[in-house]
Amino acid sequence: MTYIVTEPCIDILDKSCIDACPVDCIYYDEGSDRMVYIEPGECIDCSACVPVCPVDAIFAEDLVPDQWKEFYDINVKWFEDKGAIRGRVNEIHPIGTPPVNPLPA
């Protein structure tokens, strides 16, 4: 099992999850990435990242909503080919489109 970051993270990049993760398994490259990614081999399924996400972007892998199923592959493959995944993220959520969920006031 692992947890999966989905579309609402894009351009929000709040990073509370990174702070909450006890095993440092959430990654992104500053300046290059529009969202964060969970390394499935390192995730321990503690779910500490879920309640701290202000835009509800993180799900257990078997609970990812249908419209974001592709983000399983996106999370896993970012660790193999960052460039390709960044391109795919830009296709799914073009630059300039507003975030899925606005940050709570």
Added chain:
Amino acid sequence: MAVLDRHSKGIIPYLPEEVDHFEQEVKRFKAGEIEPDAFMAFRLKQGVYGQRQPDSQMIRVKIIGGIVTDESLDALGEVAARYAPLNRGHVTTRENIQYHHVPLEDMADLMRLIGQVELTSREACGNTVRNVITCPLAGICKTEPFDIRPYMAAYSRRFVRHEVTQAMPRKFKTAFSPCSSDCAVTSMHDLGLIARIQEIDGVRRKGFEIRVGGGTSIMPKLAPTLYEFVPVEDMLKVCEAVLRVFNQANELRRDRMMARIKVLVNRVGINKFREMVEEELKQLWAQEEINIEDYLWEDEGDVPAPDPGRPLLRRLRPGETSSEYTRWRTSNIVEQRQFGFYGVYVKVPQGDLSSQQFHALADITRRFGNRRAMLTAEQNVLLRWVRQEDLYDVWEELDGVGLGEGGVHEITDVTSCPGTDSCKLGITNAMGLGRAVAAAVQGYDDPLVQAMHVKISGCPNGCGRHHIADIGFHGASFKGDEARQVPSYEVFVGGQYEGGATQYAQRIKVKLPAKKVPEAVQRIVAYYAAERSESESFKEFVDRVGPKSLEPVLADMSRSADKFNMDSLPLYMDWERNVLFNVERGEGECAV
């Protein structure tokens, strides 16, 4: 419903046929006739957990309110000797006794052995009403308005094996506090009851304040009050309505990490939740009477033993002036409400008791108490009904089996969960760190420092109760040199659970290598001792200066891992381990 004996030895009936069935199911499982998942759900309901080590199991014996007798202590010791390879049992922060590394094939015999003293492991695990805890002073406490134990027992008797509680969305933890000091920490429970007296139409009535929806782990919540006062006669019905509302909240079943009742209470708010409970109380089941009298349990033996007539005054023995005894006498003894009698706290390091120690405790209660003791959520034991003239003898006996240490509930009385010694969810070895921290905080003589509590959990879930500690830690890891994993801890400060005003500790932004934690505790203590105002407790100090002000004290240690070489090797290993650290976490079984 079977008629329950008000004066039976055990609170929850032991059913031999349940154990026979368990034995048959084990055989069928071994023969491949039951799917592993189905068998897991079945064994959990009987209190048997999987462990980190695939070939052995943990069994949790449910000790309602931590209430034990000399007979049950002997049986628990016998279990440790016969079935636990490490010859010990573990007092948990839920007042249970757990045995680790037990082969599945031995479980039925183990259950029969504890069944002889009417103890059971039924519903000690799984999505059920788990062991109910209380304050070890229940029944002897000077400030309690009435003895809550009969009602706590009635609650357990009603809801264990109850049709509504067999497959709830998640586990359900309950606490009964005998007085406003709230020693059972009701606010952090799914359901908490605090004894109250209210005058209604000129009559003083016994009842409970009922709180619901507290919890810790990754989503700490304090339980709001559902009702300020529910008369004891209505207590079971109101609790049942709460359990039924929880059981029917099917949306909770979607995600097991978000399935506790606190999630529901937090989402709808306590007022709406109260409406749901009241709607439930209009349903058909609630029209039938639930007579509390049918469920009460009373311990007739929890009274003084006949006076053996030992002299109150006698010649001082040499050990009586020793600093060890004087220390113990100051910290581990509490006067009972009943004049001339004392409760004696036995400090059990990290909650581990050997078979010999179980038997010794049983023997001491026979000779000096009245065969009664209580396990505590602080992982200690309280002996009851000790006469003043016997205190020194009791200490000598305890000291003889390595249980004579003073400083109960003090900074040296470190709480830790089993961690990676056995738990599948553990990240770090909390037991090992617990021992290292306890060793590092010996010798403080400032009473305000002594009054601090250090608590350690091996993962964010919090079985070591780090959320309510003055200084709390939970297991973590970070990457050091060459991206090698370093066992480490998150740090929490300023929690409180004594005196009825529970407050959760706040995390500060440092991540400490496990091996640096003992020094970190010393540094925090030194900082507090130097900077505090007179008579300011650690919690008050943290409230005043802010948790963040502790970050610079530890900043140089945070995420510090030297270049990986022979000298720095220990930093890359956990406490009491001699292999490189690697996070290994299995699937939890809590929700199955």
